[in-house]
Amino acid sequence: MRITVGVALLAVLxxxxxxxxxxxxxxxxxxxxxxxxxxxxxxxxFAADTLVAxxxxxxxxxxxxxxxxxxxxxxxxxxxxxxGARGQPNLxxxxxxxxxxxxxxxxxxxxxxxxxxxxxxxxxxxxxTLSDSLKAVxxxxxxxxxxxQAERLNQDFQQTLNEMAGQVxxxxxxxxxxxxxxxxxxxxxxDHFLPVExxxxxxxxxxxxxxxxxxxxxxxxxxxxxxxxxxxxxxxLVLFPSAQPRAFVKNPLWKHxxxxxxxxxxxxxxxxxxGGGPIARELILRQLGHLAYPxxxxxPADLPADLALHSxx
Numbered sequence: 001m002r003i004t005v006g007v008a009l010l011a012v013l014x015x016x017x018x019x020x021x022x023x024x025x026x027x028x029x030x031x032x033x034x035x036x037x038x039x040x041x042x043x044x045x046f047a048a049d050t051l052v053a054x055x056x057x058x059x060x061x062x063x064x065x066x067x068x069x070x071x072x073x074x075x076x077x078x079x080x081x082x083x084g085a086r087g088q089p090n091l092x093x094x095x096x097x098x099x100x101x102x103x104x105x106x107x108x109x110x111x112x113x114x115x116x117x118x119x120x121x122x123x124x125x126x127x128x129t130l131s132d133s134l135k136a137v138x139x140x141x142x143x144x145x146x147x148x149q150a151e152r153l154n155q156d157f158q159q160t161l162n163e164m165a166g167q168v169x170x171x172x173x174x175x176x177x178x179x180x181x182x183x184x185x186x187x188x189x190x191d192h193f194l195p196v197e198x199x200x201x202x203x204x205x206x207x208x209x210x211x212x213x214x215x216x217x218x219x220x221x222x223x224x225x226x227x228x229x230x231x232x233x234x235x236x237l238v239l240f241p242s243a244q245p246r247a248f249v250k251n252p253l254w255k256h257x258x259x260x261x262x263x264x265x266x267x268x269x270x271x272x273x274x275g276g277g278p279i280a281r282e283l284i285l286r287q288l289g290h291l292a293y294p295x296x297x298x299x300p301a302d303l304p305a306d307l308a309l310h311s312x313x
Contacts, residue, residue: 023139026106026126027113033121036145037101041120043089045070045270046127047103049277050140052076054149059097062086065241065270065306072271072307073279095119101143107218125276128217130197133276134158153278160282164289165201167296172203174292175234177224180273182244184251185223193220195238195272198285204292207232226253233258236292237265239312240272265312266291283307 022032041060042048048061052073060081064070068082081097083089087108094102099120106124109116116122123143125136134154141150176199179186189196190211200206208224230253237259239246248254259265268287271280287309289297299309 021142021145023123023142025123025139026132026135027110027124029124031101031121031123031143033101033143037143039098039100040140040144041083041094041097041099041102043083043086043102043104043109043116044125044127045086045274046105046133046136046276046280047125047140048073048077048080049274049279050137050150051103051144053137053153053278054141054144054146056144056146059099060094062089064274066243067270070271072269072304091115091119103140103143126217127274127276128194128220129192130194133194133281136276137278157278157282157285161198161201161285164285164297165203168203168293171293171296174204174236175207175232176204176236176238176292177207177229177232177234178238178240178272179248180221180240180242181223181248182242182246183223184247185225186229186246186248187221188224188229189221190214190219192217194275194281195284195288198281199288199292202285202288202292204236204288207234226251229253230257235259235262235264237312238272238291239265239267241268241270263311263313264291267310267312269307271307 022030024030039059040051042051042058043062045064048058048070051058057076058080060083061069061077062083063085069077069080083094086105102116102120102122104124105127110124113122126132137150137154141147178189178196181187188208190208191206196206226248254260272284275281275284283300286300290299291309
């Protein structure tokens, strides 16, 4: 009887350990681990950002724009192996690194989920909305054994967001559009994209509006002709990084936009595209606050040039 009770107790304890390190990723798949991850790989900048914020160095990362690794994360990723683009990671190299979990953007890696799972437990995140960001930080914290720290990161961010929104008060109402691509028609982001959600929380109105397919997260934007953008005539324009010259700024209509005439067009860094991690999302929030309400919020100081806010001329 004593042996039976002992075996049963061990079984319960083993179940508790397994249940304690378990998350449900954004595919709805349950991922369980027997112990906290100590060799995580980030096939995404937001996951690398989250790991660094939690004090965990990723074994490998993916490219950040034109950089082999996200330089803004500093020494914490300087020794991480670069796996290349997040949509085409080097799986042979990944296997050689023997990671114990793979943290990835779902839409770029779901087609190779089986191959990733064969290397290490694969955890897929949507990385689009504010809710996605909060969940991902919480889940990654659980997987690396730092759930309390992850919850504090989320709570601190939400407190900062609420405080800044409270300072805006009755000054809300400016219109904004976030643009990306080098083509003749800029791609504009719908309301549920993380930086747009933060802009909305700060009292800004996104001229692109809500996705007609919401709550479906894809697509998260559309190509807007300059005629339509001029009709909406936002007060503020935000331009995301582009590897090629932006054809839409050569359109004769461009100079007639209110934001262009008032010199309220801003260039932002690559972190705005992949901003779900705790470090990037707070930086985006503070930069949004400054570009919309420069008399209320100072620009974040001492940033590298590729992360700083720049006026576009």
